[in-house]
Amino acid sequence: xxxxxxxxxxxxxxxxxxxxxxxxxxxxxxxxxxxxxxxxxxxxxxxxxxxxxxxxxxxxxxxxxxxxxxxxxxxxxxxxxxxxxxxxxxxxxxxxxxxxxxxxxxxxxxxxxxxxxxxxxxxxxxxxxxxxxxxxxxxxxxxxxxxxxxxxxxxxxxxxxxxxxxxxxxxxxxxxxxxxxxxxxxxxxxxxxxxxxxxxxxxxxxxxxxxxxxxxxxxxxxxxxxxxxxxxxxxxxxxxxxxxxxxxxxxxxxxxxxxxxxxxxxxxxxxxxxxxxxxxxxxxxxxxxxxxxxxxxxxxxxxxxxxxxxxxxxxxxxxxxxxxxxxxxxxxxxxxxxxxxxxxxxxxxxxxxxxxxxxxxxxxxxxxxxxxxxxxxxxxxxxxxxxx
Numbered sequence: 001x002x003x004x005x006x007x008x009x010x011x012x013x014x015x016x017x018x019x020x021x022x023x024x025x026x027x028x029x030x031x032x033x034x035x036x037x038x039x040x041x042x043x044x045x046x047x048x049x050x051x052x053x054x055x056x057x058x059x060x061x062x063x064x065x066x067x068x069x070x071x072x073x074x075x076x077x078x079x080x081x082x083x084x085x086x087x088x089x090x091x092x093x094x095x096x097x098x099x100x101x102x103x104x105x106x107x108x109x110x111x112x113x114x115x116x117x118x119x120x121x122x123x124x125x126x127x128x129x130x131x132x133x134x135x136x137x138x139x140x141x142x143x144x145x146x147x148x149x150x151x152x153x154x155x156x157x158x159x160x161x162x163x164x165x166x167x168x169x170x171x172x173x174x175x176x177x178x179x180x181x182x183x184x185x186x187x188x189x190x191x192x193x194x195x196x197x198x199x200x201x202x203x204x205x206x207x208x209x210x211x212x213x214x215x216x217x218x219x220x221x222x223x224x225x226x227x228x229x230x231x232x233x234x235x236x237x238x239x240x241x242x243x244x245x246x247x248x249x250x251x252x253x254x255x256x257x258x259x260x261x262x263x264x265x266x267x268x269x270x271x272x273x274x275x276x277x278x279x280x281x282x283x284x285x286x287x288x289x290x291x292x293x294x295x296x297x298x299x300x301x302x303x304x305x306x307x308x309x310x311x312x313x314x315x316x317x318x319x320x321x322x323x324x325x326x327x328x329x330x331x332x333x334x335x336x337x338x339x340x341x342x343x344x345x346x347x348x349x350x351x352x353x354x355x356x357x358x359x360x361x362x363x364x365x366x367x368x369x370x371x372x373x374x375x376x377x378x379x380x381x382x383x384x385x386x387x388x
Contacts (some may be wrong), residue, residue, distance in 0.1 A: 004180040004226060004289045006051050009139060011132065011193035012065045014058050018045045019181060023222035024323045024333040031055065033063050034084045041091040044213065048182020049095035049260045049296055050142050056088040057101050057128050057135035064128045067209045074123040080304050081109055081131060094269055094310045094353050096261040096298045100140055114195070127348050142184040145293045147345040148367035150195030153256070153291055156363055156370045157192070158201055161253040162285055168252040169203035170196070173239065176210045176271035177219035178258035178291065188291035189258045190223060192365065204250055206229040206242060210271060212350065243284040255281045259364075266358030266371075266379030267304030268292070278360035283359050285364045294366050294385055304355035314348035317341075 008028060015028040020043070025192055029045065031037050037059030041044050046055050060081070071077040085102045092098060109127050119125040124214040161170050172193060179190035186194060196202035205224055210216035217233055224231035241253060255277050261269040268274070269291050281288040301307060324335040358378050363369045368384040 004182045004223060005185065006046060006048070006185060007054055009136075011136075012062060014054055014055070014062045016040050016046050017181070019043050019047060021219055021333075022181070022350070024331050025200065028297055031062070032066065032237065033068070034060050034088055038088060038091045041088075043175070047215065048177065049097040049258070050146075050183040050188070050195065051181070051295065052092050053094055053097040053101040053295070054139050054142060054184060056085075057105060057138050060084050061132040061135040065132060069124060069128060072125050074112075074127060076125045077127045078109055081127070082106060092310065094200060094260050095296075095307050097293070097295045098120075099294045100298075104138070105131060105134055118187050132166075142293070144186060145295075145367040146183050146186040146191045147292050149291050149293065150186060151166055151184035151191035152222070152367075152370050153189075153289060153363075153365035154195040154199060154201065157196070157254055157256075157287065157289065160287060160362075162287065163205055163251045163253050165246070165251045169201055169251065170285045171202070171204040171206065171250040172196070172253060173206040173208070173242070173255045173277070174220065175208045175216065175255070175257050175274055177215040177223070179220065179223040181219050181223060182258070187223075188293065189252055189256045189289075190220065192256050192291055194227065195348060199229070202229065204254060205229055206252075207231060207233055208239065210238045210273065210275065211234065211236050213385055214320075215271070233300060236276075239277055240280050242295075243286065245282055247284060247286075252286060252289035254289055256289045259290050260353055261301075261307055262290065262292050262297045262364060263301040263304055263307065264299050264381070265303050265360065266361055266364065266373065267307075268356045268358075268361060268364075269304065269307045269309070269353045270356065271355045275354040275356045277308075278356045280311050282360050288360055290361055291355075292364055292366060294381075297364075297366070297381055297385060299381065299385065304357065307355055308351075310352045312350045312352050314350060317348045317350050318344055319345065 006017045014031045016031050018027045021027050069080050112130045114123040179187035207220040208216045221233045259268045278288050321338040324332045366384045
C-alpha cells in the first residue's frame with residue numbers, strides 16, 4: 001500500500017493534496033465546505049473520478065458535522081442535503097463516480113428511520129449521522145476496491161498477455177493518472193501496475209505526459225518514481241513509435257487505463273488521448289485494459305454517444321505554469337511562472353475526455369472481477385453488477 005495520500009480525513013476535518021503543486025511541493029488544502037470542495041474539484045487541485053466523489057461526499061459531511069444545517073425537521077434536513085449535493089454534482093459532470101455517490105447518499109438519508117431515533121437526539125442529527133457514516137464508508141471501501149482491481153487485473157493480464165519475457169514479466173503503458181493521487185489509495189490502472197510490480201511480474205512501465213494538463217508527467221511519473229517502479233515517461237505522440245520499435249525488446253503486452261465512465265455497451269470515457277492509444281494497441285496486437293470500479297459503470301447510458309464530454313479552458317493548451325528551474329538546474333518551488341506555449345490568438349478546442357469504443361477494449365477490470373467482450377463485441381456487466 002502506497003504512503004501517498006491525496007485525501008487525509010478524520011471526522012470534522014478534511015485535507016486535500018493540491019495536485020497542481022506536484023511534483024515539486026506537497027501542500028494540503030483544508031476543505032471544510034461544499035464551496036471549497038467545488039473549487040478544489042473544478043480547478044483540478046483534486047482529480048480522478050474516485051477521489052472527486054470522495055472529496056465531495058466528505059466535504060459536505062465535514063460542514064454538516066460543523067453545524068451548517070439549521071433545519072428543524074427531517075424533511076428540511078433532507079432538502080438541505082439534497083441542495084448541497086446537487087451543487088457539488090456540477091463540479092465535474094463527466095465522471096460518473098460523483099453522480100453515483102450522490103445518488104447513494106440521497107438514498108441513504110431517505111432510508112433513515114427517524115421514528116427509532118435515540119432519546120435526546122433530533123431527527124436532523126439522526127439523518128446527519130447517517131450521511132456522515134455513509135460518506136466515510138465510500139472513502140473506506142474505495143481502498144478495498146482498488147486492491148481488488150489490482151489483483152484481478154494483474155492476474156488476467158499475465159494469463160492473457162500476447163508477449164512475456166523469459167522470466168514471465170511484462171511491460172505496460174498507462175495514460176493520465178490513476179494511482180493513489182486519483183483515489184483513496186493504491187489506484188485503479190496504476191493499481192494493476194503496482195500489483196504486477198509487487199508480485200515480481202513487471203518488467204517496465206511507460207507513462208504518457210497526458211497533455212494539455214500533464215497529469216502523466218506531473219503525477220504518474222511522480223508516483224512511479226516514489227514507488228521505485230522501473231518506468232519511462234514519453235510524450236503522448238510517441239506511443240506509436242514506442243510500440244513499433246520497443247515492443248519486442250521490452251515485452252510490451254498492454255495499455256492499461258482508468259475510466260471516468262463506462263456505459264452499458266462498454267464504451268468508455270477517459271482522459272483525452274485514450275481513444276488514440278486504443279487504436280494503436282489494436283494495430284500492434286496489445287491488450288487494451290480498462291480499470292474501473294463498478295461505481296464508474298453507468299448502466300443508464302446505452303452507448304458512448306450519450307456521454308457529456310466536458311470542455312476546458314483554452315489557456316490549458318496555450319499556456320503552462322510551473323516552478324522555475326535555476327541556472328544550476330535546481331527547481332525553485334518558491335517561484336512559479338506562467339508562460340505562453342502558443343499564439344494567444346489561436347482558436348482552441350480542448351475536450352477533457354474522449355470515448356473509446358467497446359470494440360477496441362479487451363477487458364474491463366472491476367473490484368468484482370474481469371469482464372471481457374461477448375461475441376457481439378459488447379460487454380455484459382451482469383456478472384459484476386448482478387442487480388441489473
